[in-house]
Amino acid sequence: MRTMSDAIIRTRFAPSPTGFMHVGGIRTALFAWLVARQAGGAFILRLEDTDQKREVAGSAEHILMALGALGITHDEGPDVGGPYAPYLQSERLGIYTAWAQKLIDSGRAYADPYTAAELDAIRESARADKKAFLYRDYRPKNPPTWDGSMPLRFKSEPKTYHWHDEVLGDLSTGPDVIDDIILIKSDGFPTYNFAHIVDDAEMNISHIIRGQEFIASQPNYLNIYEALGLDVPIFATMPHIMAVSGNKKLGKRDGAKDVLDYLKDGYLPETMVNFIASLGWNDGTEQEIFTISELIKKFSLDRVQKSGARFDDKRLEWMNGQHIRLLPLDDLYERVTDFWPASAVNVSEDLKKQVLALVQDRLKTLKDLAVLTGYFFADPPADWSLIENNKQLAKLSKDELNQLLQAAYDAFGASDFTPEAIQETLNQLLITTSQKPAILFSLIRTVVSWAPFSPALNHTLSVLGKEVSLSRLDAALKRV
């Protein structure tokens, strides 16, 4: 068997439009994309829409959108065209029948005359005998001429195969897994098993990168490659991503989330790419945070993990915080447009940027922005439980509260409200009130923000401004 290892690198992602994109699918796409980008090759998107029954309306658009949102760009595909168009299998039916005809002509394909019921009966008896179902054991002696109304089956030649997988290494199976698989269904559409081989050959695909579920079919594919006299591409098998609990492959039923939902929840595309890449891959160093260009540079299939990996939301959240902190402020500002609290609607860009700079270090997701910044833009409702539930503040009497707030009010009235001046004022207040910072500062922070947490006090006050700060202190004084 020759391989195409020295040819131009062309990888593809070939999803079927039967649902949304979840992390498992994205990872297969991402790894194929990284291989292509690293080598300066091409990344092709092909839609395998050969099962009309399972097709879900809008999912093709969804797949395109999800890939685009993560920056996994394709060079050829149904939307952008390319030298091997069309990239929609339903528009390539003539190509498959032409290739199927080659197999018929060489005696390697035949019509399947069984009815569904007959087939079911055979399958059932195989199951009863605790044997794997093999159609070729029941291969008809004199099959009718194929007229398209029946499935067309491959006439296999069972044998042992050894092949190489870029991730799993050297693999092999015996002849007893090779069977007469269906090439063309009775509705005229090819099966995945046949169509992908034809397309990958026609489109000059150099690497087939796909999930573990296809590994059992691999010997059948090799048998077909031989029958067609095709060069065998490079194979790479991706391990599964496991569901959060249990030992199952992550599927839609096990809580697999649409990647676009993660973006809506305030995760950055670069976080998703970094996280998904590091589920099953690392560069051998202790680096955890990778930019996309670093991934392109460093990725290699031979360092992909062989075993499945489990999706860990906590780690994803941590990683998102890391990537948020890596962004220049202006870049971050562009991305949080949809995440401001409602009260920020008429606020100037300048103020919003100041606020954003204060909270950038504490965002884990962009969604956190709303809860973290509301009090900068509108007077927050006073929530005295924050004081009552604070161990230190709860001990203060009304008089003490009054005194402290009044002292703060007076002192800030004389401050020019730069962060430095505020810090100076705060330090002075510690002396004049002979109070501990844990009490004095907590109190001030609480009554100006009424939020469970906030950035450094002097910066918070400075951005709020003198007028607002004083009015909130005053409002608190009146409530005591």
Next chain:
RNA sequence: GGUCUCAUCGUCUAACGGUCAGGACACCAGGUUUUCAUCCUGGCAAUCGGAGUUCGAUUCUCCGUGAGAUCACCA
């Protein structure tokens, strides 16, 4: 049941056959002149079991065990 694949802290993972089995998330404890978060420091925590090869095995071999995939006119 047949066939195939996989197996290191709870999770993601590192380790030319020679390391005190390393890092990260999570968790716990301290620290950074307020809180929460960030950040820093420290701690907890793993080679599935049994043989074999070897001076030496997480690493190679075999046998178990466990987990997953597949056995469709789905991909």
